[in-house]
Amino acid sequence: MQELLGILEGLHPEVDFNTCTNLVDGKILDSFDIVTIVAEVNATFDVAIPAEELIPENFNSAQALWALIERLDEE
Amino acid sequence: MKKRVWLKILIPVLITVLILLFVQQLLMPKYMTETKEGAMISEYYEKDNHGNNDVVFVGDCEVYENFSPVTLWNEYGITSYIRGSAQQLIWQTYYLMEETFKYENPKVMVFNVLEMIYDTPESTGDSEKREAYNRMTLDGMKWSKEKWNSIAASMTKQEKETDGYWSYIFPILRYHERWSEVGAEDFRYLFHRDAVTDNGYLMQVKVNPVLGEFNKRPLVDYSFGENSWKYLDMIKDLCKEHGTQLVLVKAPSLSPVWYDEWETQIEEYAAKNDLLYINFLEKQEEIxxxxxxxxxxxxxxxxxxxxxxxxxxxxxxxxxxCGIEDHRSDTELSALWTNKTKAYEARKEQLLLEYQEELDSEQ
Amino acid sequence: MSKRILALVLGVIMVCGLALAGCGGSSDNAGNDQAADGGAASSNAEEYKFTYNGTEIAMKAPVAPILEALGEAKSYNEETSCAFEGLDKSYFYGSFYLYTYPQGDEDFVNMVELVDDTVKTEEGISIGDSKEKVEEAYGADSYNGINAYVASAGEMTLTIIMDNDKVSSIQYAAVFE
Amino acid sequence: MSFISLSFLLFLGILIILYYALPHKWQWVILLIASYVFYLFAGVKYLAFILFTTITTFLAIRFIDGRNKLQKEQLEKRKEMMSKEAKKAYKKQIKAQNRLVMIICIVLNFGILFFCKACLVEPLHTAFSSNATFSFLTIGLPMGMSFYMFQSIGYLIDVYRGKAEALTNPFKMALFTAFFPQLVQGPISQFNELKDTLFSEHAFDRRQLAFGMQRMLWGFFKKLVIADRIAVAIGTLKGAEYTGISFFVLTVFYAVQIYGDFTGGIDIAIGAAETLGIKLPENFIRPFFSKNIAEYWRRWHITLNEWMKRYIFYPITVSQPMLKLSLKTRSKLGKVGMRIPVYIGSLLTWLATGVWHGFNLHFIVWGLLNCFVIVVSEELAPLYKKFHDKFAFSNKRGYDVWQIIRMFLLMNLIRATDLFNDVGEYFTKLGSLAYQFNFNVLWDGTMMNLGLSVSDYIILGCGVVLMFLVSLFGRSGSVREKMEKWNIVLRYAVIIALLLVVVLFGSYGIGFDASKFIYNQF
Structure with missing residues (x-):
């Protein structure tokens, strides 16, 4: 989780990712950011997030994203 | 409660419709001082103009500028009306005749055969002009099956592609761009019109003599079109059905030139169908x-x-x-036509006065 | 996994697209060529003109300079059209008639009719010429199957009416929509 | 049947009456029938195309759904017997079958789309040059093909991905594909967004009906009064002799036209659906108030860009080869290398978007230009930031306005590519902006010879100001909801006035050229 927060803060240092829950709906993350996150996650956790999971619900908060990573890691 | 909801819908809708109708009335051309031809078709519906005519002429300028109903009354006691409009085409004539029978049953219908030369709306050439002529003939008609059919037969390709019927149902669609031209005339004639004709006759008092002979340019094809023949048959049948005698005439107008080949076709048709046909071009001297x-x-x-x-x-x-009787002994008709004659004389006087002024100013 | 598949699908689409783009290109060209071919008869080809004593008379041309060059007409006539402004005029010069139509304040050439054999078309045809001569000048294709040769170019047509295999009338006319 | 016709209004009026008067459980069936009636007006021969898409996608969806159900059944039944690996292998096998069916369906459909766009829409060129009111966004031969196809293919992929339920009723599939308001020029809806509102029952709601009609009226205003009126001038300005500042004027006029035309059309579509109680997704959110191109594309033609993002950009950029590539380039190029897949993805997406608009070089150039500007500005973002940190602008609002104007002008230049079939011509004109400062065209009478009269300019000027004010007014919430709070007389007065403006000042029908009619007294 800390590593994930590190990735996110690397992209948007001005956002508090611990509390923010509308990263996509609030237009903080755009599609370029999302794709960058996917690449970073792949590099860091060796988890490939498929295109169908690139939906706002999974990216609106750091928690949701972490949950997604854990779920995919299990499969 | 329910009632109030309906009122809330109904009142604004009603107001909108009324405003649109008013604006439409304002924007439609009145044809009172310019292009008077546009006002002629609707004049027939005036109370004194229909119902007891012995003779009804239907057609284009070759009838509405060449025959005078007031003269027919004063000389022979014949009541007549001309349902004319500029460049009226044969199907428009047919539907006007059909409509006329709903208002009266004349003894004679007169059709001027020059109309045979135009077979389709496109055959008249300039489609923009044609559209304007369609408007002048059709806008003035009251709503009826005949008007609808006439619109269907008359629309140019361009008209069909744009608003089609809609612009006849709601003429505001056609005239909406006139907002910048609205003038005193549009307000003055918002709810009424003056008579521009004397029983359909559009009077002209000027004198401009013929310059020389009109050239008879040879044509590739002299035969009248299929559509023209179809409508001429329909006109013939319509009159027969109503027991009305159809009289074919060719007005004495020198131009457009009337070809011998055309004359032959009409003569044959008249003979075959036992119709009276008079070519006034051949009677110029007698006239x-x-x-x-x-x-x-x-x-x-x-x-x-x-x-x-x-x-x-x-x-x-x-x-x-044709055995049309003299009605001058009929007091009611006499009174009516005395008034018409007065209006006719007054108009003649007025136009002559204007013409004289024009001639004076030119000198 | 699905994304790879989609990438693959995209690849296929792209290839498909490029292939068809090629097809599109060729069909476009075909269309254009066709238009050009069709145009030979109706739009692109040189319009027929009548030249009289060095004065060129083209359809829809402003008539004022032409009238000036031609000098006084032998006779003149004018016609109105119902309810519209302006006059259609005709001028007779002995061997041909010149007809005009009004647009705005000016008159333009509407029609020219040749009436005797002292004048001829630019292709050398005059009244009384034989059928063969006409076909040589305008092609047998232009025959309307009844009695006339009709050659169209641009916004005009040239009509040559035959009577007993001899030219009886030659008419240039502007074409309107 | 065009939206811009009384026939359409009559059609919609009859539909609304039937829709609310007949039992509400029939509503979706009525919509289906109405949609096909609407489609039939475009021509019977096009029916085959839409039926083909409907049937193929439906069959593919049924197959995928059937396989998934079978998989679930099997896994349930043999829960104990199968090892984890066996389960995985089985799932993979099913997935592969599904994938194959999906691909066949997509290739079939897009194959037809490409064929039609490349070979049937040949008159595209002529449509552009001869008819100035034609906008490339309404391409459709057959009508609406790009739109309904994207919508159903999107749905198919969603089903494959397990993100949308599979319809079992083919007629519902037919309605989803052919729902008439979105047939003409979108929006492209996602199944999950549309299904509830489209298939459910809607009670008559006077407010909703009024709102829908108001939105349509506003759309008619934008289309008829603004877009169609300015179209004449655009046709003229495309001429070769108009370069330099005249070209600049063209780009601004084109912005006005395309905005009026496209957002107006979408307003009519969304409004028409709203009268039936159906909510379509928004396609525009005040796009000209964007501060950069990337933002502009998030606010202009949203549903198409969303589609491209979901089904092209993401799948490409997060595909295995791309991720591997990203790892590789990262080790060599550091953080920037990480972004290589993003750029490749963007490039391909913009190419696809360009091709979607039409098989023409200028559309491809258009796509590439957009892509280029977005990528460059994205890459330069840190630089900008440094710059702003150093030179803090005292006037934040002023800077926002500057950004908006800059975006507007830049986007105008990019957009102008689709005005010229000949890309060379576009670049020639673009280049002339660099050296030809013929500002005198603005007052030397050139502007009066474009086919627009003084009254046209006045109407256009007032219309544009009105659109601008309404956009400003709408930033803080729905204009129609705000108007609802007004006095009823004022509200109706405004609406009736707008209706009159559309009827009188709309550019439609056969013009009445009174000058030709002057009666001749001689």
Missing amino acids: GIDWNQDTYDRGLHLNVYGAEKLSIYFGQILKEE
Whole structure:
């Protein structure tokens, strides 16, 4: 989780990712950011997030994203 | 509660419709001082103009500028009306005839055969002009099956592609761009019109003599179109059905030139169907037309002097060959036509006055 | 996994697209060529003109300079059209008629009719010429199957009416929509 | 049947009456029938195309759904017997079958789309040059093909991905594909967004009906009064002799036209659906108030860009080869290398978007230009930031306005590519902006010879100001909801006035050229 927060803060240092829950709906993350996150996650956790999971619900908060990573890691 | 909801919908809708109707009324051209031809079709519906006509002429300028109903009354006691409009085409004539039978059952219908030369709306050439002519003939008609059919038969390709029927149902769609031209005339004639004709006759008093002979340019094809024949048959059948005698005429207008090949076709048709056909071009001498005096536009149409001469000549035929009776002893009709004659004389006087002023100012 | 598949699908689409783009290109060209071919008869080809004593008379040309060059007409006539402004005029010069139509304040050439054999078309045809001569000048294709040769170019047509295999009338006319 | 016709209004009026008067459980069936009636007006021969898409996608969806159900059944039944690996292998096998069916369906459909766009829409060129009111966004031969196809293919992929339920009723599939308001020029809806509102029952709601009609009226205003009126001038300005500042004027006029035309059309579509109680997704959110191109594309033609993102950009950029590539380039190029897949993805997406608009070089150039500007500005973002940190702008609002104007002008230049079939011509004109400062065209009478009269300019000027004010007014919430709070007389007065403006000042029908009619007294 800390590593994930590190990735996110690397992209948007001005956002508090611990509390923010509308990263996509609030237009903080755009599609370029999302794709960058996917690449970073792949590099860091060796988890490939498929295109169908690139939906706002999974990216609106750091928690949701972490949950997604854990779920995919299990499969 | 329920009632109030409906009122809330109904009142704004009603107001909107009323405003739109008013604006439409304002924007439609009135044709009172310019292009008077546009106001003629609707004049027929005036109370005194229909219901007891012995003879009804239907057609284009070759009838509405060449025959004078007031002269026919004063000379022969014949009641008549001309349902004319500019460049009226044969199907428009047919539907106007059909509509006329809903208002009266005349003894004679007169059709001018020059209309046979146009087979389709496209065959008249300039489609923009054609559209304007369609408007002048069709907008003035009251709503009826005949109007609808006439619209269907008349629309140009461009009209069909744009608003089609809709612009006849809601003329505001056609005239909406007139907002920048609205003038005093549009307000003055918002709810009424003046008579621009005398029982359909559009009077002209000017004198512009014929310059020279009109050239008979050879044509590739002299035969009338299929559509023209179809409607001529329909006109013939319609009159027969109503027990009305159909009289074919060719007005004495020198132009557009009337070809011998056309004459033959009409003569054959008249003979075959036992119709009376009079080509006034061949009777110029008997009628007494003087092309130096009796035309206002160099031989295309007669002026009032020529029209009166032609009416006197034609009245004789109507009386003798068609058996139209003299109604001058009918007091009611007499009163009506006395008024019409007065209006006619007044108009003639007025137009002559204007013409004189124009001539004076030119000198 | 699905994304790879989609990438693959995209690849296929792209290839498909490029292939068809090629097809599109060729069909476009075909269409254009066709238009050009069709145009030979109706739009692109040189319009027929009548030249009289060095004065060129083209359809829809402003008539004022032409009238000036031609000098006084032998006779003149004018016609109105119902309810519309302006006059259609005709001028007779002995061997041909010149007809005009009004637009705005000016008149333009509407029609020219040749009436005797002292004048001829630019292709050398005059009244009384034989059928063969006409076909040589305008092609047998232009025959309307009844009695006339009709050659169209641009916004005009040239009509040559035959009577007993001899030219009886030659008419240039502007074409309107 | 065009939206811009009384026939359409009559059609919609009859539909609304039937829709609310007949039992509400039939509503979706009525919509289906109405949609096909609407489609039939475009021509019977096009029916085959839409039926083909409907049937193929439906069959593919049924197959995928059937396989998934079978998989679930099997896994349930043999829960104990199968090892984890066996389960995985089985799932993979099913997935592969599904994938194959999906691909066949997509290739079939897009194959037809490409064929039609490349070979049937040949008159595209002529449509552009001869008819100035034609906008490339309404391409459709057959009508609406790009739109309904994207919508159903999107749905198919969603089903494959397990993100959308599979319809079992083919007629519902037919309605989803052919729902008439979105047939003409979108929006492209996602199944999950549309299904509830489209298939459910809607009670008559006077407010909703009024709102829908108001939105349509506003759309008619934008289309008829603004876009169609300015179209004449655009046709003229495309001429070769108009370069330099005249070209600049063209780009601004084109912005006005395309905005009026496209957002107006979408307003009519969304409004028409709203009268039936159906909510379509928004396609525009005040796009000209964007501060950069990337933002502009998030606010202009949203549903198409969303589609491209979901089904092209993401799948490409997060595909295995791309991720591997990203790892590789990262080790060599550091953080920037990480972004290589993003750029490749963007490039391909913009190419696809360009091709979607039409098989023409200028559309491809258009796509590439957009892509280029977005990528460059994205890459330069840190630089900008440094710059702003150093030179803090005292006037934040002023800077926002500057950004908006800059975006507007830049986007105008990019957009102008689709005005010229000949890309060379576009670049020639673009280049002339660099050296030809013929500002005198603005007052030397050139502007009066474009086919627009003084009154046209006045109407256009007032219309544009009105659109601008309404956009400003709408930033803080729905204009129609705000108007609802007004006095009823004022509200109706405004609406009736707008209706009159559309009827009178709309550019439609056969013009009445009174000058030709002057009666001749001689």
